Amino acid sequence: MKRADLVEQIFTKKSFLCVGLDADISRVPRHLFDTHEDPIFEFNKQIIDATAPYCVAYKPNTAFYEAQGVAGWISLQKTIEYIPKTHFIIADAKRGDIGNTSRQYAKAFFESMPCDAVTVAPYMGEDSVAPFLEFDNKWVIVLGLTSNKGSSDFQFLKDTQSGKLFYQEVLEKTQAWGSIDNLMYVVGATHPEKFEEIRQIIPDHFLLVPGVGAQGGDLDGLVKYGKNKEIGLLVNSSRGIIFADEGPQFAEAAAEAAQSLSKRMAAYF
């Protein structure tokens, strides 16, 4: 997907919501197991049907599918193929390896599956990221400042030479590897105070923001400092939407949760 198409969708819907498809099998409603051969796909299908009007992106988290082995990978493939082409599709896979290997991961998510973007860990540097950038209208979403507690273990180390924190170094250096048309960054909602400073480094890039909802991040704070003229944010909610209700009414509850969050988002336009 081109940036212009993503931006247009955001302004048309007045929403920058990304729904995280973390289909944890232990929380998928039980009745789907009695009635469907692939309950995970059926769950996702109903979630997608119910939430599509309120969101602009979907983010399947590969871990929840891989945990189910081959069957899970089949559910993942079917889910990604089911997502409407109007929506931006993010494989939240946190991949990254030496060049010849990252090229294979790029094939996995951009050719074998029709994803628009894949999340990539920056630890291994440029040749681990670059192969993902060779695909037209496909995106790399580099981990910048993550939402979890462990983000403080290494991301805040301060480089002696530049005086910058490690995650700032990542934002600065990786920018040169792509453009605002094929690079985004993960910045966790649990660090709202950092968005202002992050926007000084990368004013124009889209940010994928996890951590609103179950992880406790604050929407107001991150929008205040994180929004740019194209909005420039994809705010993700996973558990808060897809497991809003774990019974037979799960899809309606997910629609309500997504609508509620998107209404809050509309107020920022």
Add this chain to the structure above:
Amino acid sequence: MKRADLVEQIFTKKSFLCVGLDADISRVPRHLFDTHEDPIFEFNKQIIDATAPYCVAYKPNTAFYEAQGVAGWISLQKTIEYIPKTHFIIADAKRGDIGNTSRQYAKAFFESMPCDAVTVAPYMGEDSVAPFLEFDNKWVIVLGLTSNKGSSDFQFLKDTQSGKLFYQEVLEKTQAWGSIDNLMYVVGATHPEKFEEIRQIIPDHFLLVPGVGAQGGDLDGLVKYGKNKEIGLLVNSSRGIIFADEGPQFAEAAAEAAQSLSKRMAAYF
């Protein structure tokens, strides 16, 4: 696998060779496509049969399987199940995410597949690594200093407070999260001059060493400074062994290449 069993195997075979199963479909011998429904699995099966006497570990690289979609994941599962239980099995997957997600990756490789170890990127910190350590006799192999060119982009940043390089910080800090019985580190053979200093930080941990062969790493240098009293090294070769010959004699050629490398290793005992 327990550390004692791995060490025993190494001393019995006088080999610390790990064979990397990077089954690049474009290099798998053509005749296998005519004769087998799952040519990637058949390729791996013959490679494993041919090299098992000379190596102590196998390391399938998940990217090469994921690039083939569901069929690839099936080949991966079959390959991992085929590897003899005598051998240490490493899923070279470079995973790592927030705690609830890393737990799913751990299930994928330790429950859904019978791997002994999985490689993990440290960027997201402790809660991204810890879930892998909750499994008995299973291992995390944390990226320390990688073998690729991009390793210099971030791994050599120097922390102001500790005066340590970023990869040194990773080695120091992550040690406390596990023990020499469930933690190893990736240290690339392309940095042989670093092994001495790395052994000062982690004298007793096993190191998984990629980069010998196609990537140009030097075995003598890394063994000189990297070996400890239990050997403490798993030196990986992928392309140099599995694609030693890309014709019908590929398995014999792989056996020769593996035997040749293991003979060089025997000299260090």
